[in-house]
Amino acid sequence: MAVTFRLTTTTTCRWAISPLRETTSAVRLLTHPDRQGYHQPWLRAVAPALDELDLTPLLQVMRFTYNPDFLMPPPDGPGPAIADELALVRRTPVARVRAELSQCLHTQHGRRLPPPAQALVDHPLRARALLADTLEACWERLIAPWWPRLRDVLAGDIAYRTGVLADSGLAAVLTDLHPSVAWDDPVLTVEVGADGHREVGEAGLVLMPSTFEWPHVGVMMDEPWLPTIDYPARGIAALWAPRSDPPAALARLLGHTRAVLLAALTEPTSTTGLARRCGLPNSTVSEHLTVLRDAGLVATHRVGRWLRHTRTPLGTQLTGGS
Template sequence: MRTELALSADDLARTRFAVSPMWEVVTSLRVLAQPVVPAPHRHWAAQVRPRLAAAGPAVRRLAAMVPPTGHLPDFLNPVPATTTPALADELAAITATSPELVRADLAVLAAERGGPLPAALEPLHRDPAARLPRIAADIEAYWELALAPYWARIRALLDADVLHRARQAVGHGTARVLDDLHETVRWDGRGSGALRLEQRHCAVERLDAAAGLVLVPSVFAWPRVLTRALPPDPPQLAYPARGIATLWEPRPAAGAPDTLAAVLGRSRARLLAELDAPASTTDLARRTGLSAAGASQHLTALRAAGLTSAHRAGHAVLHARTALADALLDPARP
């Protein structure tokens, strides 16, 4: 399918970027639904799948709404109100979705399945207003298990992509930005101008949509471009951010713990170095040779300094490095 989105001068003037937590929620669920996880995300999937398997019905309800292919429910991706909306803001928009839109999305899912809705989604179809807060809680639970421990790393890559596009716009104009988003997206400057998308699964139209276009860099959308076109909202286009191939690569900090030890102490520098992937206090104590109580005390200090974050995963707490800690451990890394 070749789709054309006409863009007027007003549309171009109102085109903007947004980093959306909900787009990462939806696209990461789609990654996990694949029979074979795409190579760039296998390291991440191997870490989060055991946590999700123990999470119970919350994740199953979400997975039922995000099949490996086909329609993505529009109500799960409200238009980002700002450049960097908080997850809580997007969840508030989801819980305010009209029952008609929720049922329309679920009807498309059922039609694509060629049968009835999954049992997990029947309560949502019967009473969307009553069940949407439960869906929002499910999303929060999934976020804490699958994305929050990695958000500093993900967010840094998404912010870097937006900065790169902004520099492109300053140096070469908006047309260059639109023409460089993805191999299947092309800017056609003939006539009044249009954005052409050449993917069979991708559709977007101007029709009665509001002016502008919201461009959303995404880690988990790779390798596709995804769209949301739901008038009167402006169209959204989620595209793979630059640098995804290296996102989950281990980040060795050769020599960094020694250089940081004079400031942080050897134990805390070692704990930071061990947090290339999120880990529990018990696991970190075992790997560093510290007592559980000692590791906990050091992690508390690191968290207070903004170098780590803590995220509930069932009965355990996962600790993760922040972007600031990554920069301290490897200052030469972009």
């Protein structure tokens, strides 16, 4: 089963980071043990919050192949605020809420729904408020405390892929998103648990990295939403890993702090993200990055509003190629 997107010569691709989308992906992860491998430290950290949250309404509609689109609308811009995304959910027309909840629940349960599921379909206004409130609670308890770390991984992925786009073109980006994504100009095929087709015109295709989507890929193809592909972000293997000491020889050559920073630059990272990762003040990181950049070991590029630091080939050699 696969979804296909036909692109045109005027089609553009843009990237976005969605706090709401990460929240819904995290909720889905809770019901899929195959997605939890990289996230055990996070699961242990949020266990007390999970004991206090009532996720029943969300889990009724978020554990299946098709999830209601109105709960995770693609963002209009590159980095919306969670409050704006939740406001959009709460403004969803009632008819759409009823239709999408009915499609989701009847697909899973058949014609006869269990009473809790039937109540969501019968009272869409109440269901919309309940689901939005539950998503907001999930954001506050499960995602917000770790959002700077998550956002830095997502931004690093975008920095890497926009670099690939500039160097090698769109085909190189699309063929490297995920093993389930295939590009045969002008058709992009995504193997998922559904069939469908969408013509992608000037409005463009939204590419959205996710820290919680691994090992799967997700799509949104129905009108009126922009066609969207969620894919696993680069760098999630080290997302929750504690900082490790750099090689002793590298520390003797550069000094301990600079060696720590160079070894930690496994993905494009902001100054703030690198400081958080290494447990150092921003001012200290900025000072040492200047020295590493002057030595040709680190390169700095602007991606949108952010500066991203990466190791140069020489810097990667010195760290042992990791």
